[in-house]
Amino acid sequence: MRITDFDVYKDLLREKSGLNLSPEKSSLLESRLSPIAKKWGYASMEIMAVALQGVPDKKLINLINDVVEAMTTNDTSFMRDVTPFTLMRDTMLPYFISKRARQKKIHIWSAACASGQEPYSIAITLKDKGLPPSWKVEITATDISRDSIDRAKMGVFSQFEVQRGLSIHTLLKHFTQDEDKWILHNDISKMVKFDYFNLLDDMKKMGKFDIIFCRNVLLLFDEKMRKTVLGKLTQHLEPDGFLVLGKSENTIGLSEDLKPIQGSSGVHAFRDSLHHVN
Amino acid sequence: MKKACLIVDDSRVVRKVARRIAADLGFECIEAEDGDKAFQSCQQSLPDVVILDWNMPVMSGAEFLEKLRHLKNGDHPKVIFCTTENTATQLQRAIKAGADEYIMKPFDSEVIESKFRQIGLIK
Numbered sequence: 001m002r003i004t005d006f007d008v009y010k011d012l013l014r015e016k017s018g019l020n021l022s023p024e025k026s027s028l029l030e031s032r033l034s035p036i037a038k039k040w041g042y043a044s045m046e047i048m049a050v051a052l053q054g055v056p057d058k059k060l061i062n063l064i065n066d067v068v069e070a071m072t073t074n075d076t077s078f079m080r081d082v083t084p085f086t087l088m089r090d091t092m093l094p095y096f097i098s099k100r101a102r103q104k105k106i107h108i109w110s111a112a113c114a115s116g117q118e119p120y121s122i123a124i125t126l127k128d129k130g131l132p133p134s135w136k137v138e139i140t141a142t143d144i145s146r147d148s149i150d151r152a153k154m155g156v157f158s159q160f161e162v163q164r165g166l167s168i169h170t171l172l173k174h175f176t177q178d179e180d181k182w183i184l185h186n187d188i189s190k191m192v193k194f195d196y197f198n199l200l201d202d203m204k205k206m207g208k209f210d211i212i213f214c215r216n217v218l219l220l221f222d223e224k225m226r227k228t229v230l231g232k233l234t235q236h237l238e239p240d241g242f243l244v245l246g247k248s249e250n251t252i253g254l255s256e257d258l259k260p261i262q263g264s265s266g267v268h269a270f271r272d273s274l275h276h277v278n
Numbered sequence: 279m280k281k282a283c284l285i286v287d288d289s290r291v292v293r294k295v296a297r298r299i300a301a302d303l304g305f306e307c308i309e310a311e312d313g314d315k316a317f318q319s320c321q322q323s324l325p326d327v328v329i330l331d332w333n334m335p336v337m338s339g340a341e342f343l344e345k346l347r348h349l350k351n352g353d354h355p356k357v358i359f360c361t362t363e364n365t366a367t368q369l370q371r372a373i374k375a376g377a378d379e380y381i382m383k384p385f386d387s388e389v390i391e392s393k394f395r396q397i398g399l400i401k
Binding site for chain 1: 364365366369370372373377379380381382385386388389392393395396
């Protein structure tokens with residue numbers, strides 16, 4: 001691919017999703033976008049790059065959506081990295097059950113939910129933990145990919161997907177088999193409310209959360225964008241809430257307020273509130 | 279010292295694939311082509327984990343598992359059934375027979391890694 005064509009994709013992805021595309025990612029770009037070029041009838045990535053610079057009509061907007069979705073779809077699995085979910089079960093939930101005894105409400109946001117494994121893992125953890133029946137749990141799950149949201153809403157997973165992260169006991173307890181697919185039970189799927197959301201957009205409508213999961217997203221952005229998005233996320237986190245980043249992500253140089261919980265695979269809390277977990 | 283993984287399957291290809299994946303995860307691997315040979319191996323030395331096929335000649339996976347659990351310290355190895363019979367009924371049968379986990383064939387490295395992590399073999 002010519003450098004100028006690479007720059008077309010780089011600029012577009014940065015503008016629409018914040019994705020920071022370094023030149024080393026050109027093979028990833030080709031592998032993910034070649035199927036999109038084929039789908040839209042473009043003979044090459046170069047020709048699609050020309051099309052992307054055209055007049056922004058409805059067709060072009062749909063093409064841009066496809067390009068952004070293909071590049072921002074991330075690998076996911078049930079109970080990914082395990083530790084954030086055990087920490088949620090053993091530390092965060094007991095804390096909130098004690099501290100929110102009057103409100104009886106827990107609000108959790110899965111901010112890049114992909115095909116739904118993360119918010120459903122949260123729902124399964126909450127269900128198995130057995131919150132008192134009078135408690136209200138709201139799990140909001142958002143993603144920049146509408147296709148992923150549509151898939152997630154279905155709550156249907158392949159054999160490969162359920163095997164990655166779910167124990168056999170959890171699988172048999174919360175899923176029903178339908179030939180080679182596994183269907184999540186309604187009592188779990190109805191706990192999650194899915195919506196399209198771009199983390200670069202205004203977050204005013206999102207409200208406040210006790211726990212925000214935003215894993216392996218910040219690392220896609222450049223430092224400036226990382227700071228901006230992290231700053232917005234922290235504004236939507238309760239003062240004693242938890243922010244769960246990816247296990248290789250941290251807030252060093254990005255936030256003075258948030259500190260990691262030791263050995264927690266990416267779980268952060270506000271510096272002033274860390275006493276409740278340490 | 280490396281943990282030991284016993285791979286029991288009458289398919290040489292499955293044994294080879296599982297061996298490569300388990301070895302990459304840091305396990306020392308032993309292979310057996312049926313339940314009888316697997317049991318003989320366990321009598322000499324108990325592994326930390328067994329990846330076990332259900333249907334095999336000479337001695338089935340279920341028969342092997344029952345005999346294994348009757349050995350001295352036979353409850354030490356974690357046992358993961360690994361078969362093509364991927365119905366919920368079969369999964370329940372495997373758990374009832376004493377398996378710790380279950381892998382549905384075909385599998386890949388991420389599935390085995392995920393199962394090893396779930397049963398505490400790796401962090």
